[in-house]
Structure formats: C-alpha cells, structure tokens
Amino acid sequence: MKYNVVERFTSINGEGMKAGQLAVFIRFAGCNLRCTYCDTMWANDKDVAYEPMTAEEIYDYIKGTGIVNVTITGGEPLIQAGVDKLLELLSGDESLYVEIETNGSVPLKDFMDLTNPPSFTMDYKLPSSEMENGMEKENFSYLTEKDTLKFVVGTMEDLERADELIREHRLTDTTNVYFSPVYGELPYEAIxxxxxxxxxxGVTFQLQLHKFVWNPEERSV
Structure with missing residues (x-):
C-alpha cells in the first residue's frame, strides 16, 4: 500500500502544543472539505503532483531526520486509504511523538483501537469556513488531555460560536483548546x-508561527 505524499520536510511546528519545536512533516494530498480560508488548497487539487510512498518509506524518512516530533497533515490525512496502518507503525515507535492534524469531519472513534493512538490536533470549522455542517461533534468525546481542539477564528461570529461550543460541551475540562486566527482577518487584540x-x-491563543518566520505563502516550511 502506498500513500500520496505531496510534501515531506522538516521545520518548526507552527501551532499546537509543540509550537516552536522542530518537527518532521508528512503532508498528504486531498481533502473532503473546502474551507474559505484554506491555506493548503493546492494540496487538494485532483491533479496535484504527489510522491507514492509506503508506510515503511515514510517511517524511514522520519527516522532519517533524527527529529522526534512528527506531524501528519494534509489535506485531510484521515481519509487516506490505510492510514490506520501507517499510524500503527509510527505510534509503535515510542521514541516518536506523533501528531495528526484532522479537520473535524472524520469520526475519531475509527482510530481508537490503535495500540498507541497518536495525538490528534482537530479543527472545528466555524461559520466563516462555510464547512460547519460537515463537523462530527461526536469527536469531542474522544479528545483527551494529549489532544488539541483548534478553533480557527476569522470573525466575531466565529468567536461567539466557539464560546458556545466550549461551554455546552465543557471542552476545556477534557482537552487542550486553542484559538487560531485566520491570518490577516480578525485583529488579534479583538480575540x-x-x-x-x-x-x-482554559483557552490558548496562538498565532501560526511559520507565517511570521517566513512569507505566509511559502511552502515546505
């Protein structure tokens, strides 16, 4: 089995609990959502160039970097066929810290039987994304203290909706909750x-560090 890898590179982690730390990134092609503010839309194009890689090849690349923080991203990595096999392989190496970024639309319950589940960094798409109707709210119940729930906020309406969800589901009691502003939209002081x-x-405000270190349009950073 091979996976469609559009990027593999090392950099600092731009957001989440490992922000600012070195990480190795594996980015898969394809997504089932089309958010208005998506900054990796190019990776979702049906004609995007990709490198077919087996789970073992991905693992060997990661180990060859000497970096222990691993971020699996996309696109939407959880819609990759056989991604559970890759996660099982990576999570079986206890020297690695494996994080998978997911858009909130894929049921996490399907990955709870892994021997050592990765750390999930899950988005919840708010009104300005125009994708909230695709969210799996059941996923809230599977997030733990080792996971991150990220609200990408671009408007005051987004903030209001995030606050409503946090209180309704008592999210800060069970997982790490972050506000991540859409770059160049809502003033940071307003958040x-x-x-x-x-x-x-109980909420962490966080900027996307990589967009301040490099040009916001830069890839593989």
Missing amino acids: VDFMKERNLG
Whole structure:
C-alpha cells in the first residue's frame, strides 16, 4: 500500500502544543472539505503532483531526520486509504511523538483501537469556513488531555460560536483548546479582549508561527 505524499520536510511546528519545536512533516494530498480560508488548497487539487510512498518509506524518512516530533497533515490525512496502518507503525515507535492534524469531519472513534493512538490536533470549522455542517461533534468525546481542539477564528461570529461550543460541551475540562486566527482577518487584540470578557482562562491563543518566520505563502516550511 502506498500513500500520496505531496510534501515531506522538516521545520518548526507552527501551532499546537509543540509550537516552536522542530518537527518532521508528512503532508498528504486531498481533502473532503473546502474551507474559505484554506491555506493548503493546492494540496487538494485532483491533479496535484504527489510522491507514492509506503508506510515503511515514510517511517524511514522520519527516522532519517533524527527529529522526534512528527506531524501528519494534509489535506485531510484521515481519509487516506490505510492510514490506520501507517499510524500503527509510527505510534509503535515510542521514541516518536506523533501528531495528526484532522479537520473535524472524520469520526475519531475509527482510530481508537490503535495500540498507541497518536495525538490528534482537530479543527472545528466555524461559520466563516462555510464547512460547519460537515463537523462530527461526536469527536469531542474522544479528545483527551494529549489532544488539541483548534478553533480557527476569522470573525466575531466565529468567536461567539466557539464560546458556545466550549461551554455546552465543557471542552476545556477534557482537552487542550486553542484559538487560531485566520491570518490577516480578525485583529488579534479583538480575540484577546473576547477571551477576557468571556473569562476563557482554559483557552490558548496562538498565532501560526511559520507565517511570521517566513512569507505566509511559502511552502515546505
């Protein structure tokens, strides 16, 4: 079995619990959503160039970098056929910290039987994405203290919706909750002011570091 890899590179982790740390990235082709603000839309093009790689080839590449933080991303990596086999292989190496970025539309329950499940960094798509109707709210119940729930916020309506969900599902009691602003949209101070007004002490505000270190349009960073 081979996987459609559009990028593989090393860099710092731009967001999440390992932000600022070196990581090796494996990016898969294809996504089942079309968010308005998507910054990797090119990877979702049906004609995008990709490198077919087996799970063993991906593992060997990761180990060859000497970096222990691994980010599997896309696109939407959880729609890759046989991705559970790759995750089983990677998670079986206890020297690696494996994180998989997912868009919130794929049921996480399908991956709970892995021997050592990876850390999930899951988006919940808010109104400005125009993809909220594709979200699997059942996924909230599978997120733990080793996972991250990321709300990508581009408008005040997004912040209001995120606050509603956090309180309704008591999300900060069970997992790590982040606000990640859409680059160049909502003023950062407005997000911080909102967090103060709503007393969202359990939420982490985070910028996408890679977009400040490099040109926001740069790939493989």
